[in-house]
Amino acid sequence: MAARQKSLILVCALVLTACGTSVVTLARANPAGFAPQTSPSQAKRIVSLVPALTEMLFAIGAGPQVIAVSSYDEFPPEVAALPRVGALLDPDVERILALRPDLVLTYGSQGPIEDQLGRAGIRTFSYRHGGLQALLSTMAALGTATGHAAGAGRAARALQAQLDAVRDRVRERPRPKVLLVFGRQPQSLQQIYVSGGAGFLHEMLEVAGGDNIFADVRRESVQPSQETLLARAPDVVLELRAAGSLSAADLARERAVWSTLASLPAVRNGRIHLLQGDHLVVPGPRVGIATEALARALHPEAFK
Amino acid sequence: MTVSQPAAAAIGGGIRPIRARLTATLLVFGGVAAGACLVAPLVGSTSISLSRAFDRSVPFADNVDAQIFFLARLPRVLAGALAGAALASVGVVLQALLRNPLASPYTLGVSAGSALGAMLAISFGASVAFGPLSPVPLASLAGACAAAALVYALATKPGRPMSTSVLLLAGVTLNSFFSALILFVQYMADFTETYRTIRWLMGDLDVGGVTPLLGVLPLIAAGWAMLAPLPSSLNLLSVGTDAAATRGVDVARTQRMAFIGAALTTAGAVALAGPIGFVGIVVPHLVRLMIGVDHRVVLPASALLGAAFLVGCDLISRTILAPVEVPVGIVTAMLGGPFFLWLLVRKA
Known part of the structure; x- marks a missing residue:
């Protein structure tokens, strides 16, 4: 590396002096x-x-x-x-x-x-x-x-094989209605960002055996109101957290925030999942394992 | 020196007795505000059955219609009314105090301070909560109070009236300074957070329950309690501090009350709903164009119209592109701006 740099500098110097370019x-x-x-x-x-x-x-x-x-x-x-x-x-x-x-x-x-x-x-x-x-x-x-x-x-x-394997595993399972959250204000249900019906998060969810409740909004990101959340009544809330690793207590507290929307099937059945890790939100080769993580949260019985 | 209209009004030279005018105005504006608050919860991005929403035989946890009505819509409408009334009333007081038609609740650096607090909380993922206040509103409240205290300290000298020009310039300078800090924080933050900080600046009334309202209500109530006795003094102050002083107004005290009351009210409103623009600067002018300049009438009328205006804007914000929302701060300016200009041109 160093030798290469030195010779590069040398060549540059030669070029400069020789031709005055x-x-x-x-x-x-x-x-x-x-x-x-x-x-x-x-x-x-x-x-x-x-x-x-x-x-x-x-x-x-x-x-x-x-x-x-x-x-x-x-x-x-x-x-x-x-x-x-x-x-x-x-x-x-x-x-x-x-x-x-x-x-x-x-x-x-x-x-x-x-x-x-x-x-x-x-x-x-x-x-x-x-x-x-x-x-x-x-x-x-x-x-x-x-x-x-x-x-x-x-x-x-x-990658294709990983995705196919996940798809096969959950193929026979009933598909829950899923709210896929990738950002919100801490400790409150304000400014929630969820996946609409476009982009890799939406497609990962489809492969993982969930139906995106905002699939009809053809955008990568939707900011729904509480009213829309209540009306669309997701069976499962999947929250992806890219940054940081929350402690168990913090995770429990963030999960508890959802309990104000008591009529959501996801809340009533305790199906609020907080998944952590940057692999969940980077559209790179790790989408295979990320998709599997979604599928495991949605269909734990399929992975027994 | 000719006695200007507000001063004349304060002395009691109004055409009609103040009590009758006040009653008539409050009836009209109160009706508009009450109408907005009654209609707004009935409309939304989804259609719900009201009879089912109020059906006590269904447990609340099972009643989606009731939850949409009581958890999503009603708190939103109340938040809109509270924030709108707060911002508009502060606008009235500060325009009089600073004797500047461009003054708004955000002139004193309070909004930039609270925005900086919120930015920091969002960017660094703060997790400190206090009672009904979740981390971001709490941080925005802290920022607002810090900014107000700073401006206040800069503009007051013990035993002397505040210098309104110092107040104004300190506020404006602090606004720019905090804005620079905000940009710096945004720039250094991860861009997913950057987007969320920008979104916060557009204002949001989707508070999701009455808890956030309870968190800021004491502040706004305290602020209003300080502003409520001021209108007569403000009528005289808007002519000039010397003129007011010769007519027996305790100028320093009035200024202090106005400033602290305005700061508390604004801090509460911004912590609740974000720095929603336009309401605080234009609603007072709108009211003055309609009913004159006597602050005893303008202050309550502005609060009521501000409430109605923000509730109406939020109604549009949550229905026009449903299920996607248009941030309410965009609606207030896009809707209110042209309307105000139309009124201005028509009256001029």
């Missing part, structure tokens, strides 16, 4: 090294600004090519050692350029940084969260872009 052309010079890049599909130095994509890279075998990740990345454990270069709202372009990547994975709303990197001759891979199918095709596209098409194929098949 401007800094701009230097930035445009092949970032990967010395020989011209053989194929655009061989990204060797990858920066990921999206945690879901980082997880995919590691899952398809491109982990060793990842040189920096976003400030929100926590999985897999290997990312702990990698430099952080900001995230969705605050990407640190200077640091990214200094790391001399040949591929930067960005979120779809990061147009300006894509342009900026494009001017520096760095390829970007733009992505937006979608459903499970989009997740599988993103994985395949990443495989092509990083030279791990075979690994991507394997990871996609493994």
